[in-house]
Amino acid sequence: MDMQKWRAAGQALAAALLLPAVSQATEQPQVAVVHQLIDPSAQVVAEVFRFEPKFLRVPAGATVRFKGSVGRHTVSSIRAMIPEGARSFEIRGKPEMELTFEHEGVYGIRCRVHGRHGMVMLLVVGDPGVNITTARAYLPELPDPEREVFEELFNELERTDG
Numbered sequence: 001m002d003m004q005k006w007r008a009a010g011q012a013l014a015a016a017l018l019l020p021a022v023s024q025a026t027e028q029p030q031v032a033v034v035h036q037l038i039d040p041s042a043q044v045v046a047e048v049f050r051f052e053p054k055f056l057r058v059p060a061g062a063t064v065r066f067k068g069s070v071g072r073h074t075v076s077s078i079r080a081m082i083p084e085g086a087r088s089f090e091i092r093g094k095p096e097m098e099l100t101f102e103h104e105g106v107y108g109i110r111c112r113v114h115g116r117h118g119m120v121m122l123l124v125v126g127d128p129g130v131n132i133t134t135a136r137a138y139l140p141e142l143p144d145p146e147r148e149v150f151e152e153l154f155n156e157l158e159r160t161d162g
C-alpha cells in the first residue's frame with residue numbers, strides 16, 4: 001500500500017473510532033419529551049402511574065416538554081433534590097408545558113398525587129456531580145415507593161456514568 005492509501009485507511013479508521021463518541025453526545029437531546037401515563041396493562045403499580053421516560057439526561061440549556069399533566073397528574077420538583085439556584089416548579093392541568101433547564105445537576109421530580117405509587121423521575125441536566133450527593137442524601141425522607149424508584153434511577157445514573 002502506498003503512503004496515500006495508508007493515510008486514507010487511517011482516516012477511515014479514525015472516523016469509525018470517533019463515531020460512538022459522536023452518537024453518544026447526540027443521545028442527549030436539546031428538546032426532550034416526557035409523557036405522564038396511566039397504564040392499566042402494567043404488571044406493577046410503579047409502572048401503572050409513571051413518567052415516560054423516568055430517567056432522562058439532557059445538556060444544560062435544554063428544553064423538556066412535559067406532556068399529559070392532566071387529570072390528577074402533576075410535575076412537581078422536590079425542593080431538596082434540585083440544584084441550588086434552580087427554581088422549583090409545578091405543572092398541573094396542562095396537556096403540554098415546556099421548561100428550560102439552565103442549572104446543571106440532578107432534578108428529583110414527582111407526581112404529587114401518584115408519587116405514593118412511585119411516580120417519580122430523575123432528570124439529569126449536564127453534570128450530575130453538582131448536587132447528586134445532596135439529592136441522594138434526601139432519599140431517606142421520602143415515602144417508600146418514591147425512595148425505591150429513585151434508588152433505582154440513581155443506580156442507573158451511576159451505571160451510565162461509569
Ligand SMILES: [Cu+2]
Binds near residue numbers: 113115
Ligand atoms: Cu400522576
